[in-house]
Amino acid sequence: MRPIDLAREHGLSAQAIRNYDDAGVLPPTERSEAGYRRYTPLHAQALRAFLALRGGHGHQQAMDIMRATNRGDTESVYRLIDAAHVALLAERDTRTEVEAALGGLSVTTPAPAHGSPLTVGELARRLGVHPATLRTWETHGILRPDRDRATGYRHYGPDCVRDAEIARQLRRGGYLLPQVAQFIASLREAGGAAALSAFLDSWQDRLTARSRNLLTGAAQLDTYLAMLDQTRHSRSRSGH
Structure with missing residues (x-):
């Protein structure tokens, strides 16, 4: 041939x-x-x-x-x-872990906060956690706060506050930090909790095809x- x-x-x-x-x-x-x-x-x-x-x-x-x-x-x-x-x-x-995490959230997904960004202390009080916890979440990629160029202080905007709310719920549900980080990363990629459901379906289809x-x-x-x-x-x- x-x-x-x-x-x-x-x-x-x-x-x-x-x-x-x-x-x-x-x-x-x-x-x-x-x-x-x-x-x-x-x-x-x-x-x-x-x-x-x-x-x-x-x-x-x-x-x-x-x-x-x-x-x-x-x-x-x-x-x-x-x-x-x-x-x-x-x-x-x-x-599967991401899907389980989505199911572990409260029925109403926390909406982004409005108004000025929160400081680390303000967000910690809102969540009922220690400020060091927020810094640990940041280390694991769960939170991505902005930094003030002049002072270097962390500022938590609406999306960051939403992620922190979700992280708190997942941690209360027993999820480990790497699992929480994976879920938040998937949530960001999908564009929100509603879009994440469609994202998970598409992800399953890709796994099946592969x-x-x-x-x-x-x-x-x-x-x-x-x-x-x-x-x-x-x-x-x-x-x-």
Whole structure:
């Protein structure tokens, strides 16, 4: 097969196939006397495996997996795949924690305060906590107060006050500081508690899609590994 023959199946260019070949994504390629690359069904399956792996692992890690596969380093292959599943599980757990934190809030999410920013003492009195607690929350990224350029004093604006109110509720619910920080970060990214619900749904959809992509990639890689084993066995029997 020619590069264009592999390319057509996936809507790629012949140059893309040559680039993947040079990058080590495909197994070693024989050349004709004229110097043209000759591809086989083994190369076609390697390309399918790489493109499928890319959906779940990303471009660079999919390349790393294929390179390790082609040099016979299956230990590295399995470690890379296992690491991806561990990372996905950790992200899934994080999402679950954020969702639980959202459910742990009071029905009415604290609205941002109006008026002038609060000082650390004023906010501490409002929440019924020690000022040192607010500084600890700041260290963990839960609060992001502004600073007065002249004095360096902290000023807690409306959004910061809202985050502090939520943090107090979560801490009373038994959540650890890293969990509170994760929730507040997700809340900021989503743009508010209402938007966070939609954000969590979208996040779940992304996790589900990635899990499915990892399965698809694993299936294609398994087929490729079986073909490699068969090819090596055939060469061993023929004495090559």
